[in-house]
Amino acid sequence: METLVNSQLKEFSVEAYHKDDFKTVTHEDLLGKWSILFFYPADFTFVCPTELGDMADKYEEFQKMGVEVYSVSTDTHFTHKAWHDTSETIKKINYPMLADPTGKLTRDFGVHIEEAGLAYRGTFLINPEGQIKLAEVNDNGIGRNADELLRKVRAAQYIAKNPNEVCPAKWEEGAETLKPGLDLVGKI
Numbered sequence: 734m735e736t737l738v739n740s741q742l743k744e745f746s747v748e749a750y751h752k753d754d755f756k757t758v759t760h761e762d763l764l765g766k767w768s769i770l771f772f773y774p775a776d777f778t779f780v781c782p783t784e785l786g787d788m789a790d791k792y793e794e795f796q797k798m799g800v801e802v803y804s805v806s807t808d809t810h811f812t813h814k815a816w817h818d819t820s821e822t823i824k825k826i827n828y829p830m831l832a833d834p835t836g837k838l839t840r841d842f843g844v845h846i847e848e849a850g851l852a853y854r855g856t857f858l859i860n861p862e863g864q865i866k867l868a869e870v871n872d873n874g875i876g877r878n879a880d881e882l883l884r885k886v887r888a889a890q891y892i893a894k895n896p897n898e899v900c901p902a903k904w905e906e907g908a909e910t911l912k913p914g915l916d917l918v919g920k921i
Contacts, residue, residue, distance in 0.1 A: 736868060737842065737843065737857065737865045737868045738865055738866065738867070738868050739864055739865065739866070740864070740865050741863055741864060741865075742760050742763060742764075742859055742863040742865065743760065743841045744759070744760050745759060745760050745837065745838050745841065746758075746759045746760075747759075747805075747831050747832055747833055747837075747838060748809070748810040748831075748832045749803075749810055749813075749829040749830055749831045749832060750810045750811075750813035750814045750817060750829070750830045750832070751829040751830065752827065755810050755814075756829070758803065758829055758831055760863070762801075763801070763803075763859055763863065764861065764862070764863050765861050766799055766800070766801055766861055767798070767799055767800040767801070767858065767859070767860060767861060767886065767889075767890065768800065768801050768802075768803065768858075768859045769795070769800060769801070769802045769803065769856065769858055769859075769882070769886070770803050770805055770831075770838075770842065770855070770856075770859065771784075771785075771788060771802060771803065771804045771805065771855075771856055772804075772805045772806070772839060772842065772844045772852040772853065772855035772856070772857075773804060773805070773806050773852060773854055774806065774846075774849075774851040774852055774853070774854070774873050775806055775807070775808060775851055776806060776808045776812050776813060776815075776816040776823075777812075777816055777820075780854075780873070780874070780876045781806075782820060782822045782823060783822075783876055784854070784877050784879075785804055785822070785823060785826060786822040786823070786825060786826075787877075788802055788804070788828070788879050788882075789822075789825040789826045789828070790825070790879065791879040791882075791883060792826075792827055792828055794883055795883065795886070798883075798886060798887070798890065800886055801828065801829075802828040802829075803828060803829050803830075803831050804826070804828065804829075804830050804831065805830075805831040805833055805838060805839070805852065806830075806831075806832070806833065806851075806852060807832075807833050807834055807836055807839060807845075807850055807851055807852060808832060808834065809832045809834050810830070810832040812832075813830040813832060817830070833852075836850065839852040839855075842855055842857060842868075843855070843870070844870055851873075853870050853872065853873060854870065854871040854872070854873055854875065854876070854877060855868070855869065855870045855871075856868075856869045856870075856871075856877060856882060858885070858886060858889055860889070860893060866889045866893075867885055867886075867889060884904075887905075887906045888900040888904055891906070891910070895910070897912060897913075898910040898911065898912055899911050899912075899913060
């Protein structure tokens, strides 16, 4: 399996439900800022609202970091609106909910489940230049954690500004980083 890390975002155009309206979102909307594509299997399910609600609770923090969040499923934008209108958890969402009923976007990111027409739980962080910097895929029974994603985004943004440094395990903003070199080999 070929990784998507450091690959360029492919062109796409999908419909979305966002702030009581329908709109078109394209790959160009992701350029110039940090973006997260947060794939999930389906609306009106079980683990999905817990994850999307968790992301909604942290959305303001992502925004302060200059990050836009986009949730994506193979449902239509009409289904996203219906779910938003009926679920207290989903009503909290202020980020765009992308509709991928053709499966093009889920296939481009390698998370499409052909026999089900659904997506795996894929998380992708895209930098302002359109390069994928983080790619994680979970089986559908395993929910994700927005706090851990915030930590990873902070690390990605830090190394983007400090390309000669790396962030060790459990790195948190303000903690020490490492500067790779011969002097560290075998000393950690």
